[in-house]
Amino acid sequence: MAANAKTDRAAPxxxxxxxxxxxxxxxxxxxxxxxxxxxxVVRSDGTWVDMPKEPTxxxxxxxxxxxxxxxxxxxLLFPMFFASNFFYTYQFNGINQAHFNTRTRALNNLLYxxxxxxxxFAFGYAIDSTHFRRSVKAKLAWIVLLVLTMAVWGGxxxxxxxxxxxxxxxxxxxxxxxxxxxxxxxxxxxxxAYGFYDAVWQSCVYW
Amino acid sequence: MWRxxxxxxxxxxxxxxxxIVLAVALLFAFPVFFWKITDYVSEExxxxxxxxxxxxxxxxxANPAHSSATAEALTINTQSGHxxxxxxxxxxxxxxxxxxxxxxxxLFYGALQSPKTDSxxxxxxxxxxxxxxxxxxxxxxxxx
Numbered sequence: 001m002a003a004n005a006k007t008d009r010a011a012p013x014x015x016x017x018x019x020x021x022x023x024x025x026x027x028x029x030x031x032x033x034x035x036x037x038x039x040x041v042v043r044s045d046g047t048w049v050d051m052p053k054e055p056t057x058x059x060x061x062x063x064x065x066x067x068x069x070x071x072x073x074x075x076l077l078f079p080m081f082f083a084s085n086f087f088y089t090y091q092f093n094g095i096n097q098a099h100f101n102t103r104t105r106a107l108n109n110l111l112y113x114x115x116x117x118x119x120x121f122a123f124g125y126a127i128d129s130t131h132f133r134r135s136v137k138a139k140l141a142w143i144v145l146l147v148l149t150m151a152v153w154g155g156x157x158x159x160x161x162x163x164x165x166x167x168x169x170x171x172x173x174x175x176x177x178x179x180x181x182x183x184x185x186x187x188x189x190x191x192x193a194y195g196f197y198d199a200v201w202q203s204c205v206y207w
Numbered sequence: 208m209w210r211x212x213x214x215x216x217x218x219x220x221x222x223x224x225x226x227i228v229l230a231v232a233l234l235f236a237f238p239v240f241f242w243k244i245t246d247y248v249s250e251e252x253x254x255x256x257x258x259x260x261x262x263x264x265x266x267x268x269a270n271p272a273h274s275s276a277t278a279e280a281l282t283i284n285t286q287s288g289h290x291x292x293x294x295x296x297x298x299x300x301x302x303x304x305x306x307x308x309x310x311x312x313x314l315f316y317g318a319l320q321s322p323k324t325d326s327x328x329x330x331x332x333x334x335x336x337x338x339x340x341x342x343x344x345x346x347x348x349x350x351x
Contacts, residue, residue: 076236077235080232080235087229090218090222090225138244142236153222156226165218
C-alpha cells in the first residue's frame with residue numbers, strides 16, 4: 001500500500017509491489033523454520049503435546065468415509081463450507097476492484113484483512129470461553145452469525161443500490177473512488193465489516 | 208461465482224446470490240448447531256486405538272478430560288472381567304442418558320449395588336472408573 005500511495009488512478013501496480021510481496025513471503029517462510037517441532041512443545045501448565053500417528057492418504061480417506069457413516073449430519077455443514085469462500089469473488093472483484101482506484105484498493109485490502117485478524121481473535125476468545133456450556137455457545141454462535149449476516153449484508157445492499165452497476169459487461173469503466181472521495185467512509189466501514197464477518201463465519205465453521 | 212463474474216453479471220445479482228447462499232447455508236446448519244452440539248460426549252464407537260481390539264460400548268462420558276483414564280479403566284476391565292467379557296463386548300442398543308457430573312458418582316454406585324447389575328455392569332449407566340478405583344474395586348472383590 002505504501003508503495004502505491006501516490007497512484008490515485010486505477011492503474012496496474014508497479015513492479016516494486018510484486019518484489020515486496022516476494023520478499024515478505026520468503027521472510028515468512030524463513031520464520032516458519034524457526035518454530036518449534038510439535039513433539040517438543042510444552043504447554044504453560046507443564047503438559048506435553050500428544051503427537052498423533054501420522055496418517056497416510058489411504059487412512060485419511062478411510063476415516064473420512066467412516067466419519068460420514070457415523071456422523072451423517074456433517075453433510076448439513078457443507079453449505080457453510082461452500083458459502084465461506086463464495087463471497088470472496090463478489091467482494092474482491094465486484095466491490096473492491098470495480099469501484100476504487102489502486103491505492104484505495106490497497107487500503108481496503110489492508111483494512112479488510114486487519115479486521116479479519118481482529119474478528120478471528122475476538123471470536124476465538126469468545127468461543128473458547130468457559131462461562132457457557134458448549135451447547136449454549138453453539139446456539140449463541142448461530143444467532144450471532146444470523147444477526148451479522150442480516151446486518152452486514154443489509155448494509156451491503158444499501159451500498160450496492162447506491163453505486164453504479166454494470167449490465168452484462170465484463171469490464172465496464174465505472175467511476176472509481178479514491179480514499180479522499182466523499183462517500184468513501186461508508187464503503188470503508190462496509191468493507192471492514194465484511195472482513196470481520198468473514199473471520200467470524202470461518203472461525204465458526206472450523207469450530 | 209467466478210463464472211458469473213466472468214460473464215459480467217450485474218453486481219446486484221452477484222450480491223443477492225451471495226446473500227442467499229449465506230442465508231441458506233445458515234438454515235442448513237441450524238439443526239447441527241441447535242441439536243447436535245452437546246455438552247456431553249456419547250461414545251458408542253470402537254475405542255481400539257486405546258485398548259487394542261476390544262469392542263466396548265463406552266457409555267456416557269460427562270467430562271472428556273477423563274478419556275485417558277477411560278482407556279486405562281477399560282483395559283483393566285476387559286483384562287480382569289473375563290467372565291463378563293461377553294457382556295462388555297455386546298453393544299447396548301438403548302441410548303445413553305444424559306449425565307451431569309455431580310450425578311456420576313451416584314449413578315455409578317447405584318449401578319454397582321442394584322440387583323440387576325450384581326453380575327454385570329450396564330455400561331450406559333456406569334461411570335468410567337479411574338484406574339486406581341478399578342484396582343480398589345478388584346481388591347474388594349466387587350463384580351465389575
